[in-house]
Amino acid sequence: MEYTSGAASWRKVLRRVIAALIRRPRQRRLGWPVGVPLIAVAAGLLFTTTATTAGGTTLREDRRPQLNQLIQDRHHEVATSEQRAAELRATVEARTSALAGSDGTIQQQQERAAASQEPAGFTALTGPGVTVELDDAPRRSDGSLPTGGATNDDLVVHQGDVQAVVNALWAGGAEAMSIMDVRVLATSAVRCVGNTLLLHGRVYSPPFKIVAIGDPATLQRALAESEGVRLFRDLANIYKLGYEETVSTVTVPAFDGSAALRWATVPE
Numbered sequence: 078m079e080y081t082s083g084a085a086s087w088r089k090v091l092r093r094v095i096a097a098l099i100r101r102p103r104q105r106r107l108g109w110p111v112g113v114p115l116i117a118v119a120a121g122l123l124f125t126t127t128a129t130t131a132g133g134t135t136l137r138e139d140r141r142p143q144l145n146q147l148i149q150d151r152h153h154e155v156a157t158s159e160q161r162a163a164e165l166r167a168t169v170e171a172r173t174s175a176l177a178g179s180d181g182t183i184q185q186q187q188e189r190a191a192a193s194q195e196p197a198g199f200t201a202l203t204g205p206g207v208t209v210e211l212d213d214a215p216r217r218s219d220g221s222l223p224t225g226g227a228t229n230d231d232l233v234v235h236q237g238d239v240q241a242v243v244n245a246l247w248a249g250g251a252e253a254m255s256i257m258d259v260r261v262l263a264t265s266a267v268r269c270v271g272n273t274l275l276l277h278g279r280v281y282s283p284p285f286k287i288v289a290i291g292d293p294a295t296l297q298r299a300l301a302e303s304e305g306v307r308l309f310r311d312l313a314n315i316y317k318l319g320y321e322e323t324v325s326t327v328t329v330p331a332f333d334g335s336a337a338l339r340w341a342t343v344p345e
Contacts, residue, residue, distance in 0.1 A: 198331070202290055206293065241303055
């Protein structure tokens with residue numbers, strides 16, 4: 078260790094302090110000349126990627142209109158295909174009827190098919206019956222939920238609710254039935270997607286109307302005895318769900334969709 082004294086030593090100490098003070102700020106500033114270009118390059122890449130993805134549109138605001146337009150386009154395509162299919166079926170039936178006039182085998186099979194059209198649901202029927210309408214609970218003017226601890230699931234019609242009504246009407250001896258003016262067949266399946274109803278590839282919004290032809294008193298008694306229907310009616314009183322049951326002369330339309338089956342078995 079070296080000991081010094083006098084003015085020379087003080088000047089030496091002072092120079093060291095000044096040198097240390099000068100070096101420290103320079104060391105802190107050395108990172109900025111390197112960091113600023115890297116940050117600028119990263120920001121430029123981020124802006125370029127965002128602009129390319131957006132394609133000149135706003136990312137947050139323009140996706141919903143595009144989705145709505147896509148849904149509308151698909152609905153139009155389905156409607157066009159269904160219309161074309163109906164036209165082709167009418168053409169096939171017309172040509173089959175024309176051939177039946179000169180071919181006894183075709184005429185025999187056509188008469189056999191015609192005898193099965195009514196029980197199969199391919200002819201419209203009118204008679205006394207019951208109409209049941211199920212609807213979601215109305216929301217308040219401010220969009221809030223009713224009180225009493227209700228959730229979104231408590232305020233909408235579910236698949237099980239529609240199935241409970243349909244099963245009760247069949248159990249009550251319904252001769253024919255329709256849901257949302259669509260004929261219900263043995264191959265019909267009732268499914269719900271959210272609060273919408275999916276039936277034969279078509280989507281329907283509430284209120285859901287179910288029409289059945291049969292003895293009104295027997296049908297109403299079957300509805301009253303159904304546990305699923307009673308549960309829905311109890312919840313309807315609590316959460317203001319819609320349940321309406323009327324008796325009148327009703328019409329059930331003929332089924333106008335495809336009757337093709339993917340597989341079938343012959344009962345023993």
